[in-house]
Amino acid sequence: MTKHTRRKLLGLFVATMFVALCWFTPIHQLASIPQELRILQGTSTALDIGLHSFATVTTSEPAVVSVAGSPEAKVASRLKQPLKIDSGKTGSADLQVKLFGMIPVKSVHVNVVPDLKVIPGGQSIGVKLKSSGIMVVGYNLVKSGNDSISPAEQAQVKVGDIITAIDGRKVKSVEEAAEWINKAGKAERPLEFTVKRAKQIMKLKVKPIFDKDGETYRIGLYIRDSAAGVGTLTFYQPDYGVFGALGHVITDVDTGQPIGVGEGQVVHSRVTSIDKGESGTPGEKRGIFIDEDQVLGSITRNSDFGIFGKMESLPDNAKVRQAMPVALAEQVHEGKASILTVVEGQKVEEFDIQIVNVMRQKYPATKSMVIKVTDPRLLSKTGGIIQGMSGSPILQDGKVVGAVTHVFVNDPTQGYGVFIEWMLNEAGVKTKTSAAS
Known part of the structure; x- marks a missing residue:
């Protein structure tokens, strides 16, 4: 040879x-074991490393992660079950898998994150939101002599702009803006508008003109300073004194632009009727505000993931009154689940759903899972997911895993949900190791 x-x-x-x-x-x-792993503090997980007769697993930080109760564990041939990994204090550690105690074959970086619990909501809530400035929602032609013009449009003020200040003074209401505009008109001088457009801040000069029909000075704009509606509370976190609701951003009804929070309140609401959803026509909860003098919470943030703010105590009519553990994004799985929501009056009820698809998101995004309503009672009452149901908490395996966000227009039995982890981050309740003190 x-x-x-x-x-x-x-x-x-x-x-x-x-x-x-x-x-x-x-x-x-061995190849299927992830390179990174997260565990909630005080809980355990399992790793099936496969090489039962030859492997040894060690941890770099026994106080953070222990292997079968010790800093080193030899995986015996009689061990047919996955190896138990226990979490200790928050922090990070590296697990090293070695063959025959000498040859490294796998390394897993483990993060132990704070064990968070929330009280799931489901209550119908009334939302009152005051914008940080006044929103431009349209143009209004003002009669001046033989012409009809919009001075603000001519000054390049655009629909969707936020007027945050007039002549250097913060403007908080439509009434305040109208007063300043009329005074400037009488003095025959222009106003300097500080305008927020997307991420740009600009200053524009607008001179009011006298409107003969209204007998006052105007600038030719339709403006709005607030929004209100009915939604669903997702969670209350008693340790932080915060809440989350809706699961999606509140936008202006005319411009579609997100409303910046100047101030806002959450109050009690009662569902009065249901418009059942059908293919091509989303349904809707109809509700009214009640006991408006009893403010449940203050809104401090309006983001893609919902509204968030401070809340001192759990609102009335809760179906669940004890805090439940939350699921990390990677713990949510396809299968049976349920939602908490109101379809009549103020009674929170639990309804069966199915999580039919889970998106593996490393970074926050609003469409985390596809859900399908399977509960005959809810289907009979609403046809599936309807407007006003957004924010209804999703429960699975005894944990709060997310919230309802959107309905599929062509199939009201299905819609999207967002991971509860992303909502908690927006509320200031961090699910990161660095949140530990």
């Missing part, structure tokens, strides 16, 4: 062994 032939045979042998190892079940199990 020539030297060249021996090399070819050796190469073929190595290639064959490599393919065989790739198909070897323990190697498959």
Whole structure:
């Protein structure tokens, strides 16, 4: 046999062994272990490393992560179950898997994050939101002599702009703006508007003109300073004294622009009727504000993930009054689940749903899962997911996993949900290791 032939045979042998190892079940199990892992503080998880007869697992930080109760664990051949990984204090540690105690074959970085619990909501709430400035929602032509013009439009003020100040003074209401505009008109001088447009801040000069019909000075704009509606409370976190609701941003009804929070309140609400959803026509909860003098919470943030703010105590009519653990994004799975929501009066009820698809999101995004209503009672009453149901908490395996956000217009039985973890982050309740003190 020539030297060249021996090399070819050796190469073929190595290639064959490599393919065989790739198909070897323990190697498959080892490869499937993630390089990074998160565990809630005080809980355990399991790793099936496959190489039961040959492997040793060690941890770099026993106080953070322990392996089978010790800093080092030899995986015995009799151990047929996955290896138990216990979490201690918050922080991070590295798990090292070695063959025969010497050959490193796998490293897993483990983060132990604070064990968070929330009280799931489901209550119908009334939302009152005052914008940080006044919103431009349209143009209004003002009669001046033989012409009808909009001075603000001519000054390049755009629909969707937020007027945050007039002549350097913060403007908080439509009434305040109208008073300043009329005074400037009488003095025959222009106003300097500080305008927020997307992420830009600009200053524009607008001179009011006298409106003969209204007998006052105007600038030719339709403006708005507030919004109100009915939604659903997602959670109350008693340790932080915060709440989250809706699961999506509040936008202006005319411009579609997100409303910046100047101030806002959450109050009690009662569902008075239901418009059932059908394909192509989303349904809707109809409700009214009640006991408006009893403010449940103050709104401090309006983001893509909902509204958030301060709340001193759990609102009335809660179905669940004890805090429940939350699921990290990677713990949510397809299968049976339920939602808490109100379809009549103020009674919070639990309804069955199915999580049919879970998006594996490393970073916050609003469409985290696809859900389907399966409960015959809810389908009969609402047709599925309807407007006003946004924010209804989603429960699975005894944990709060997310909130309802949107309905599929062509199939009201289905819609989207957002992970509760993303909402907690927006509320200032961080699910990161750095949140520990």
